[in-house]
Amino acid sequence: DMIHIIDTxxxxxxxxxxxxxxxxxxxxxxxKMTLPxxxxxxxxxxxxxxxxxxxxxxxxxxxxxxxxxxxxxxIYVEVNAVPQIEGDKVVSVRAIVRDIxxxxxxxxxxxxxxDRLEALLYLSRVRFxxxxxxxxxxxxxxxxxxxxxxxxFHFYDxxxxxxxxxxxxxxxxxxxxxxxxxxxxxxxxxIWADSLRLNQPVIHNDYLNM
Numbered sequence: 001d002m003i004h005i006i007d008t009x010x011x012x013x014x015x016x017x018x019x020x021x022x023x024x025x026x027x028x029x030x031x032k033m034t035l036p037x038x039x040x041x042x043x044x045x046x047x048x049x050x051x052x053x054x055x056x057x058x059x060x061x062x063x064x065x066x067x068x069x070x071x072x073x074x075i076y077v078e079v080n081a082v083p084q085i086e087g088d089k090v091v092s093v094r095a096i097v098r099d100i101x102x103x104x105x106x107x108x109x110x111x112x113x114x115d116r117l118e119a120l121l122y123l124s125r126v127r128f129x130x131x132x133x134x135x136x137x138x139x140x141x142x143x144x145x146x147x148x149x150x151x152x153f154h155f156y157d158x159x160x161x162x163x164x165x166x167x168x169x170x171x172x173x174x175x176x177x178x179x180x181x182x183x184x185x186x187x188x189x190x191i192w193a194d195s196l197r198l199n200q201p202v203i204h205n206d207y208l209n210m
Contacts, residue, residue: 024070
């Protein structure tokens with residue numbers, strides 16, 4: 001387990017080698033940091049509020065939060081915080097931190113598989129009025145299950161070397177326009193047809209500047 005001690009101002013005053021290894025800092029670097037420095041921004045308020053409970057003398061058990069290491073990687077952790085008391089005053093908080101990243105990844109993979117099975121089960125039971133409605137549903141589910149921002153479905157005629165605009169997901173319609181049924185020559189189609197032209201998966205990481 002990782003272990004660190006934080007004073008009442010939130011400054012880290014001690015840390016064990018395991019935490020330095022996971023977080024990627026030297027001891028000198030770490031002892032210049034404060035609790036919020038460790039936490040992913042969207043978890044900072046929650047984590048600081050838990051720290052305040054420990055400053056009130058309360059033990060905190062199994063609090064889940066998210067660290068960001070020196071390389072910018074996300075580390076999911078489970079924290080037990082124990083107030084260190086001298087006399088009748090809390091002078092610091094000792095945190096025992098367990099890396100639960102693999103567990104979180106396994107939970108996410110399990111949830112994704114459950115969602116996929118649920119979508120397939122729904123498809124096996126429902127009847128769609130038209131092929132287009134079936135494609136729209138399948139496309140939106142594909143976008144959701146892959147955690148994508150958008151998707152599209154086109155029909156390609158290899159004889160004519162052209163494609164017909166089929167269905168675009170809702171998110172894509174907010175930033176792009178294209179008429180339903182529009183025909184394109186493969187040679188004139190945009191970068192969204194690169195995977196077809198190259199006959200392999202294609203990734204564009206800077207679409208807006210291409």
